[in-house]
Amino acid sequence: MLKELSERAVKLKEELVDFMEAYVYPNEKVYTEQLSNQENRWQIPPIMEELKSKAKNKGLWNLxxxxxxxxxxxxxxEYAHLCEIMGRSLIAPExxxxxxxxxxxxxxxxxxxxxEQKKQWLEPLLAGEIRSVFSMTEPAVASSDATNIQSSIVRDGDEYVINARKWWSTGAMDPRxxxxxxxxxxxxxAERHKQQSMILVPFDTPGVEVKRHLPVFGYDHAPxxxxxxxxxxxxxxxxxxxxxxGRGFEIAQGRLGPGRIHHCMRAIGAAERALELLITRANSREAFHSKLIDKDVIRAQIAESRIEIEQARLLTLHAANKIDQEGAKAARKEIAMIKIAAPRVALNVLDRAIEVYGGAGVSDDFPLAEHWANARTLRIVDGPDQVHLRDIGKLEVREQLLKETETELVGR
Ligand SMILES: Cc1cc2nc3c(=O)[nH]c(=O)nc-3n(C[C@H](O)[C@H](O)[C@H](O)COP(=O)(O)OP(=O)(O)OC[C@H]3O[C@@H](n4cnc5c(N)ncnc54)[C@H](O)[C@@H]3O)c2cc1C
Structure with a gap:
């Protein structure tokens, strides 16, 4: 059974839903237009700062x-429930x-x-005044196995010298x-998991060079x-x-558990929105003498979508609760399972919605195509499916063998 949500989280959820209806959905097109009408796309559309300021004033900030x-x-x-709502719009998380x-x-x-670092970097980040990047992945090595990371951080007196070739550093094009x-x-x-460290690099330090922008399925993700x-x-x-x-892995592990819950709940939010859009469209179009919504094949797709969304949401909320109760390490199998299940469900539902929209589905007139592109990358980001499958299999086998050994010992 699902754990009851606290009164505070219920209230925040209602406020968030109202805010999305009143300000976010109506301004998605405004955001896109402002972005395209600027001198270049690497500037912040003014509507974003207006919306941030409204959200901050309402206490819907850093949730x-x-x-x-x-x-x-x-x-x-608690946050998982809120994150799902934000995932319905690609501009909402910011x-x-x-x-x-x-x-x-x-x-x-x-x-x-x-x-000192909190004052210099955390406070302006919390205020939404500056932005940051996380540079781990490297073009030269299979970075899904983080022990492969080759960049060097060498101590020289009271400084460190960094030499690295990184890519897919999200947010690096942002002027903020x-x-x-x-x-x-x-x-x-050092021992394999003690070789890596993490270090803060101010972006204006000499030697930091943004070499090139990387689009995703043709989307520039500006700004x-x-x-x-x-x-x-x-x-x-x-x-x-x-x-x-040597503590880089430790930091990465702590960072990834909750981050994966966020990704998955946003994907479920995207799937919910896609299903809503699918039904709205099917209810307003006629083909071959009847409304799309009245055709059995479309009803079956709606049903499949509902079943999948509910399954993925329950599994993700279960994983979130397990992190709260027992920590990210104990919940690693559940986290790996949702990281596979939620993007798959989002892709399935988005694909059905795109089909029902026909040509409109792959256009930019509706958010379906861009949500689909995002959900597809989610199967790679923060650990590809194959790596999570490997981990789930390993844990499952280990648990089973452990049980068998225990039974054997008791039987002796
Ligand atoms: C849009 C986007 C945003 C990103 N943002 C960031 C960011 O902000 N910071 C950052 O550091 N990185 C970021 N990344 C990088 C992302 O995390 C990596 O792409 C991901 O970890 C995979 O690493 P890789 O690309 O080196 O693939 P590789 O490690 O080369 O893996 C390629 C493929 O090999 C297969 N594979 C790997 N291991 C196994 C295995 N054990 N068994 C079977 N098959 C296997 C999988 O199919 C996998 O997809 C981003 C990527 C994208 C696409």
Whole structure:
């Protein structure tokens, strides 16, 4: 049975739904138009700052952050319900200062930043004044296995020198981007999981070079964008290392659990919106002498979509609750399962909706095509499906064998 949602979370959910209806959906087109009518697409459409300011005034701000001092202090389970609503619109997460990768970066700074770093980077990030990137993935190696990361972070007196070739650093094209968290090796001879560290690199440090923009299925994701970045002999103070040398994996693990819940709940939100759009369209179009909505084949697609969405939501909420109760490590099988299930469901529902819309479905007149492109990348981002399948299989087999050994021991 689903755990009851706290009164506070129920109220926030209602306020969020109202805000989306009143301000977000009606301004999606405004945002796109402003973006296209600017001198270049790497500027912030004014409507975004207007919406952020409205959301902030209403207290719908930094809801993702479980820390009570800096954020809303909600559990993963509570926030998951809110995150789903934000996922319905591609512009919504930033409106509420709940967009990746800033959310994960802010969590890292809350947990591991010094007081000075919090003042310099966390506070303006929490205020939505600056943006950040997370630079882990490298073009030269299979980065889904983070032990492959080759970038070097070398101590030199009271500084570190960073040399790295990174790509798919989300947010790097944003003119407000001021800080990067970079992952690289401080000790290539240490034990495999102790070689990597994470370090703060101010984006205006000499040697930080944004080489090129990377579109996704042709979408530029302006004004945030993804980019290839070269870090060429970049020097930062030694105090910029986070948590200490060799602790990169530890930080990455803490960052990824809640981040995957966010991705999955947003995907479920996108699927819900797609189903709504599907029904609206099917109810307004006639083909071959009857409305689409009255055709059995369309009804069956609606039914399949509802079944899949409910399954994915329940599994994701279960994973969120398990993180709250037992920690991300204990919930790793559940997290891996949702990371596969939720994007698949979103893709299935979006695909059905696109089909019902016909040519309109693949156009930019409706948000379906862009949501589909996003959901497809989600099967790669934060660990590809194959890697999660491998982990689930491994855990399942281990649990079964453990049970058999226990039974054997009891039987002796
Ligand atoms: C839109 C987008 C945004 C991103 N944002 C960021 C970001 O902000 N910061 C960042 O650092 N990275 C980011 N990434 C990178 C993303 O996290 C990586 O692409 C992902 O981790 C996979 O790494 P890779 O591309 O090196 O693929 P590889 O590691 O080369 O893997 C390629 C494929 O190999 C297969 N494979 C891998 N391991 C196994 C296995 N054990 N068994 C069977 N098959 C396997 C899988 O099919 C996998 O998809 C982003 C990517 C995209 C597309």
């Amino acid at each position: 993702f952050l479980p820390d009570e001092q800096y954020g809303a202090g909600l559990s993963n389970y 409106v509420f200062n709940c967009n990746a990768p800033d959310t994960g970066n802010m969590e890292v700074l809350v947990k591991y930043g010094t007081e 981007c001021k800080i990067a968290i970079v992952m690289g090796k401080t000790d290539p001879n 945030n964008g993804h980019a290839e970045i070269h870090y060429n002999n970049v020097r930062v103070p030694a105090s910029n290392i986070l948590l200490g040398e």
